[in-house]
Amino acid sequence: MDTIKYQLADSQIPTTWYNLAADLPVLSPPLHPGTGQPATVEDLVGIMPKELAEQELSLERDIEIPSVVRQIYAQWRPAPLFRARRLEKLLDTPARIYYKYEGGSPAGSHKPNTGIAQAFYNKEAGIRRLATETGAGQWGSSLSLAGAFFGLEVKVFMVRVSYHQKPHRRALMQAYGATCVPSPSTETAAGRGILADDPDCPGSLGIATSEAIEVAMNDPFTNYAGGSVLNHVALHQTVIGKEALLQLEMADDYPDIVVGAAGGGSNLAGLAFPFLGEQLRGGRRVRVIAAEPSACPSLTQGRVAYDFGDATGLTPLLKMHTLGHSFVPPAIHAGGLRYHGIAPLVSQALEDGLLEARAVPQTACFEAGLTFARTEGILPAPESTHAIRVAIDEALRLKEEGRSEAILFGLSGHGHFDLTAYEKYLGDELVDEGFDQELVARSLSRLPEQFGAGPSGTQADQVAGS
Ligand SMILES: *Cc1c(COP(=O)(O)O)cnc(C)c1O
Numbered sequence: 001m002d003t004i005k006y007q008l009a010d011s012q013i014p015t016t017w018y019n020l021a022a023d024l025p026v027l028s029p030p031l032h033p034g035t036g037q038p039a040t041v042e043d044l045v046g047i048m049p050k051e052l053a054e055q056e057l058s059l060e061r062d063i064e065i066p067s068v069v070r071q072i073y074a075q076w077r078p079a080p081l082f083r084a085r086r087l088e089k090l091l092d093t094p095a096r097i098y099y100k101y102e103g104g105s106p107a108g109s110h111k112p113n114t115g116i117a118q119a120f121y122n123k124e125a126g127i128r129r130l131a132t133e134t135g136a137g138q139w140g141s142s143l144s145l146a147g148a149f150f151g152l153e154v155k156v157f158m159v160r161v162s163y164h165q166k167p168h169r170r171a172l173m174q175a176y177g178a179t180c181v182p183s184p185s186t187e188t189a190a191g192r193g194i195l196a197d198d199p200d201c202p203g204s205l206g207i208a209t210s211e212a213i214e215v216a217m218n219d220p221f222t223n224y225a226g227g228s229v230l231n232h233v234a235l236h237q238t239v240i241g242k243e244a245l246l247q248l249e250m251a252d253d254y255p256d257i258v259v260g261a262a263g264g265g266s267n268l269a270g271l272a273f274p275f276l277g278e279q280l281r282g283g284r285r286v287r288v289i290a291a292e293p294s295a296c297p298s299l300t301q302g303r304v305a306y307d308f309g310d311a312t313g314l315t316p317l318l319k320m321h322t323l324g325h326s327f328v329p330p331a332i333h334a335g336g337l338r339y340h341g342i343a344p345l346v347s348q349a350l351e352d353g354l355l356e357a358r359a360v361p362q363t364a365c366f367e368a369g370l371t372f373a374r375t376e377g378i379l380p381a382p383e384s385t386h387a388i389r390v391a392i393d394e395a396l397r398l399k400e401e402g403r404s405e406a407i408l409f410g411l412s413g414h415g416h417f418d419l420t421a422y423e424k425y426l427g428d429e430l431v432d433e434g435f436d437q438e439l440v441a442r443s444l445s446r447l448p449e450q451f452g453a454g455p456s457g458t459q460a461d462q463v464a465g466s
Contacts, residue, residue, distance in 0.1 A: 006250045007027060008078035023277050058228070058235075075106070094211075098406065108416065109177050122150075134169075135338055136240040136381075140154075155222075161349065164182075190211050194207055204339075210314055264343055272418060298322055310359070322341040333366075371392065372392075379415040
């Protein structure tokens with residue numbers, strides 16, 4: 001069967017990013033961790049350039065993409081949108097399945113969409129070095145790529161379990177010229193403190209973030225660059241959804257359902273927010289589904305509260321669905337989804353009923369990933385398989401109901417650096433990590449209570465209480 005690809009011209013790369021904050025009825029601003037007052041641009045410029053701090057707090061709907069950034073985007077953008085005809089045929093579903101493929105970037109995922117933008121603004125601000133965290137290495141390699149393009153040093157704190165599970169991503173960062181250390185490390189007070197408590201700590205994105213922020217705070221020429229969660233990161237990713245809107249127009253179609261894998265929430269935000277923006281301004285309604293790992297289910301099991309974005313409390317307080325900043329998730333293979341919280345904008349959208357969340361176990365995701373690889377040919381990143389699992393389940397539900405709807409999902413990256421994980425799955429060595437209620441309860445008891453973290457408010461509580 002023929003491949004159906006919707007490809008835009010370079011001139012159709014979006015000229016602006018879309019800011020959902022402009023269209024949401026309710027927003028909870030980030031708070032200064034010391035004063036509890038809404039954070040200002042001045043509060044944020046200690047770790048990021050003014051332009052990004054302004055974007056973080058912006059209520060402007062359309063924010064211009066600098067021409068240098070658009071020119072670099074042109075290396076892999078516009079990203080193709082495919083109709084998954086062979087997958088549809090295998091599933092024997094009346095659903096029309098589309099996927100937007102972000103794996104064509106040099107780093108193999110959507111993450112350079114923001115890495116390039118952040119490196120650009122930092123270079124303009126006279127910064128020499130960027131410090132960051134990485135899970136599976138997707139963000140670290142994306143920022144390393146951006147650092148190489150703009151002549152910035154990059155220091156990456158890589159979650160220890162991934163550092164050992166994914167040696168090739170580490171090598172990719174080093175190939176781009178970056179320095180990569182396993183986290184928790186002995187290089188920072190945050191890392192040393194955690195190692196003193198737990199010398200075998202597998203690490204987490206929250207811990208690695210603390211280390212990177214500490215380094216940025218201690219050096220005026222070093223800034224922090226975040227790979228997800230923050231408003232400006234979600235903003236930069238909206239090039240994905242803005243292109244998809246045009247591509248579906250080419251297909252003379254419109255999605256009924258939009259699915260994305262949710263770690264920190266940025267690729268889901270990037271794909272779905274432009275569609276939600278249309279809806280909020282009177283356009284068609286879409287069902288947006290966030291697919292998260294059942295081993296780290298911040299959206300379905302977390303509490304909505306002001307919490308820190310990192311493990312030791314250096315970031316502004318963010319209002320989000322959270323498992324608690326001290327939660328260390330099990331060592332699942334979708335390392336990019338091992339984060340205790342979720343982007344505040346995604347969290348708010350869930351609160352507002354603009355999106356749904358579904359937790360899926362990793363073996364079911366790898367199974368879906370292989371089904372996808374064997375029909376569509378692209379081996380998906382373990383993170384992306386969460387979106388594929390939910391898209392396939394929705395297509396099968398539509399088949400049962402005899403309804404033809406359009407499903408669009410985000411294929412956020414390829415899995416060429418994750419073959420060890422696939423090997424394990426194929427060798428029957430992968431298990432589904434349980435969700436440790438007790439560990440989460442303990443972590444939630446350490447939320448910064450004074451900022452409105454009450455004893456209730458999780459989806460589970462609501463279900464139990466209804
Ligand atoms: C990092 C990553 C994710 C998860 O991060 P989000 O911020 O939720 O998008 C998903 N897919 C891939 C391929 C990733 O690299």
